[in-house]
Amino acid sequence: MIRQKLAVLVTQALASARNAGVLCSELFPDVVIGTPAQEAHGDFACNIALQLAKPERKSPRQVAESVLLHLQDTDGLIRRAEIAGPGFINFFIAPSAWQQCLPLIEQAGPAYGTTDSGAGRKAQVEFVSANPTGPLHIGHGRGAAIGDVLCRLLAATGWQVTREFYYNDAGAQISNLALSVQARCLGIETDDPRWPADGYQGEYIKEVATAYLAGETVVAGDQQVTASGDPDDLDAIRRFAVAALRREQDQDLQAFDVRFDHYFLESSLYSDGKVEAAVQQMIANGHTYEQEGALWLRTTDFGDDKDRVMRKTDGGYTYFVPDVAYHLDKWQRGFLRVVNEQGADHHSTITRVRAGLQALNAGIPKGWPEYVLHQMVTVMRGGEEVKISKRAGSYVTLRDLIDEVGRDATRFFFVMRRPDSQLVFDIDLAKQQSLDNPVYYIQYAHARICSIFENATEKGAVLPSIEPDAATLALLTSPEELRLIRLLGSLPGVVDEAARDFEPHKIAYYLTELAGQFHSYYNKTKVVTEEQTLTTARLYLLARIRQVLQNALALLGVSAPERM
RNA sequence: GGGCGGUUAGCUCAGCUGGAUAGAGUGUUGGCCUCCGAAGCCAAAGGUCGUUGGUUCGAAUCCAAUACCGCCCGCCA
Structure with a gap:
């Protein structure tokens, strides 16, 4: 609050000095009030005189003197102001101003x-968005913590925030999940030649299979799924497995105190015809071509290093196509600002999604949506790195972490570093109740x-x-x-x-x-x-x-x- | 080969979009409870900001090279 007042005072002093004919610049740069590294240099400092020295063709100290001469501190904010070093103006604030x-x-x-920077405008943050093919792991945990805090920060700065979770419930990974659970239902082990090629080997697959065979009922989100128990009904297994894993993820996020306003199902983009509509629009705008039996998007028109396949020779769409349709939907929902929080290993999708949105010709800004990518998390325990292998099912889950070190410490550790930097999560340190x-x-x-x-x-x-x-x-x-x-x-x-x-x-x-x-x-x-x-x-x-x-x-x- | 991120104290990391003598925690060394919570505080030591050039009054910060580390580069998601 005092910083802003000072900026105003200095700006006024500049104008006043110009009116008096002491300064001649027509435009002044924005006045920036900084915080000196050393207390001897005051509470605040301003470098405007250094910036103006050249255009004014005067020494910085001369400019600074002119500014001070025209400074009108009507509120008694400043106890002392002095010119220091090469031409900084250092301000020492009156104690009464601080006390007030x-x-x-x-x-x-x-x-x-x-x-109120956001002024009540609509923003959306999409985060976690994990495939319902397994428990949330430590990388999702970092994404959950960062995404959640971003939501809180945007809300605190005046944005109307919607928190969204995108469910990839339509791709090949879901088929793999269903096949894996089915294999477990049939008693097939991972070393069996009949085990599915890209199957999920984790222990939790066994648990899902057991629950399925027992005819259990799971409630996830707004739906309820009861297992038929029939190991030959792959479709029933898929529905049950997705619901069961989604319930697990929901419970983990709840334990982490992370909530969402909206879950968006990828499958709905297909059933509502939004994927097809987006594709047709890109074709109509002339940004696509057929080659070798596939449909391609000319993403190179929008900065990509090579064109990308949209529709595979088998007729299915590649993953980024529904993503484009999804983001068009976000745009149509009126979000001026959309932030996607993801792991950095997904960074190559950014160019494709933005290119697809440009190809739609829908008036979407080039840099929309925005992305926050977090780097990898390394887990340390007992001074050693805990190796993570999702396929073998050996990895630290978010739930393990919350149970072991507590929610507060887990959240804090995940957000105490810049998202950009790789994070070393020291479990032993996070657990310590000490200095x-x-x-x-x-x-x-x-x-x-x-x-x-x-x-x-x-x-x-x-x-x-x-x-x-x-x-x-x-x-x-x-x-x-x-x-x-x-x-x-x-x-x-x-x-x-x-x-x-x-x-x-x-x-x-x-x-x-x-x-x-x-x-x-x-x-x-x-x-x-x-x-x-x-x-x-x-x-x-x-x-x-x-x-x-x-x-x-x-x-x-x-x-x-x-x-x- | 191309893209993104990183490189700062022994270790883990900040560095306010170019400012003054580069900071914090931890670790090391040495101090502080007859007193509101010692789960705390104080002090010392510890650095060619990966390297080399450039831009300017001024560079850890911007630009160009370059060296390492991580992640991507599929008609997987």
């Missing part, structure tokens, strides 16, 4: 940190504040139930206190940036920083003292820290326990 931030944070309540573990470090700060409030109540301290007056707030003067307020005040900017850049880890880093500053402050400063007013002021600061910890943890879907 606290009531504003309180008034915003749980909404503190949110912005090594950043989740506990942050949650501990919250619990500690709650504990201090209990203590204060017992001692009969005056709790800041109403907004303290200026004289009380004026007692918050130590460097640690002002630094904490500055950090509290930066939350909205951090949230906006994390949402804009699709970088959930920025929230994790913010929380670590805030918890650290609080622990340090606590260690140095007695909160509950003999002086009543001072105690009230400090408790008020602590209440705001607690509030911001809660708000930021909520963005990650991590709990803020009162006791640990």
Whole structure:
């Protein structure tokens, strides 16, 4: 809030200096107020003089002096402003300006940190979208955590968000699933020559087969499927297996506190004729050709390195065709912004889907939809990498992870790195309830504040139930206190940036920083003292820290326990 | 061969779209509880930002090469 005010003041000073004939540029670059790395350089710094030196044909320091001369600090925001180094303008903010931030944070309540950048426009995030051919593994877990936090971040920045899960229930992998379950029903082992070529070998296939033979009923989503128990009825096996695995995935996601507004079935694109319609449109627009018995899309017209087959010689469509139809449907549903969160191993689909959408000539922007790709996850246990082999069925499932290390730690670990970077998930570290573990470090700060409030109540301290007056707030003067307020005040900017850049880890880093500053402050400063007013002021600061910890943890879907 | 991502302290990673003396956690070493939660705090040591050029007042950041690592490059999804 103070940062924006400063930007306005400097912008006004530039205009004023130009009017006075001191500066001559017609257009000024946007004023950027930065945070100096060192406290000696003030609370904020501005490099505008360095940028203007050349066009103004003056030295940076001369420009800076002109800016300062025309700066009108009517609100008494600035205690001191100075020109430093090559020409930076360093601002030292008045303590009273910092103190006045606290009531504003309180008034915003749980909404503190949110912005209205999205202005209520419609956005959609598609994530997880796992094939219903097995349990969710650790890679899906990262996608689930990142996607979920992206949704929370977009919602916090004013977007109306729809969370969607795309179900690939129509492809060859589903056939393989059905064949695998059927083989298990017939007692065929994986080393048997009759075992299906691309069959799923995991133990869970056996369980599905057993349930099928026993005639069990599963409820998944809005449908209910009862097994016929007939091992020859491949279609019945397929329906049952898909439902059974979907139920498993739903339960895992529920345990992970990840929910969806909409499940979209790939099969519906075929039954509703949307795939065929999209294909016809691409043909009509002249972007396709027949060759060697297949139908091709000229994706090279849209930046691909070679053309891609749309309709195979066997008459079936390749996987990206329904994907194009699906995204056309998203566009028609009015989502200005669509984000697809996927594993980086699917990155080659981006060009194809975007090319297909352009070939439709439907007025869809070139860069639509947007993609967030996360890199691979390596699991470490006991200092060794846990090898993952999906086909052999030996891999760490999301459920295993949640059961072993807990939901909070799992979520936090998945989003504490940039999606771009490969993630080493150290199970031993995530399990530790100690200082090594950043989740506990942050949650501990919250619990500690709650504990201090209990203590204060017992001692009969005056709790800041109403907004303290200026004289009380004026007692918050130590460097640690002002630094904490500055950090509290930066939350909205951090949230906006994390949402804009699709970088959930920025929230994790913010929380670590805030918890650290609080622990340090606590260690140095007695909160509950003999002086009543001072105690009230400090408790008020602590209440705001607690509030911001809660708000930021909520963005990650991590709990803020009162006791640990 | 082509595409995408990565390369920063012993290890795991940040680095605010080009700013001042490159940061945090962990690990190592040494300190701090008669006191609100020591699951905590403080201090020290630790770096040619993969390499080489270029752009400019200024580069970990932008550009061009190049070297490694991961993932893709199917009429699988």
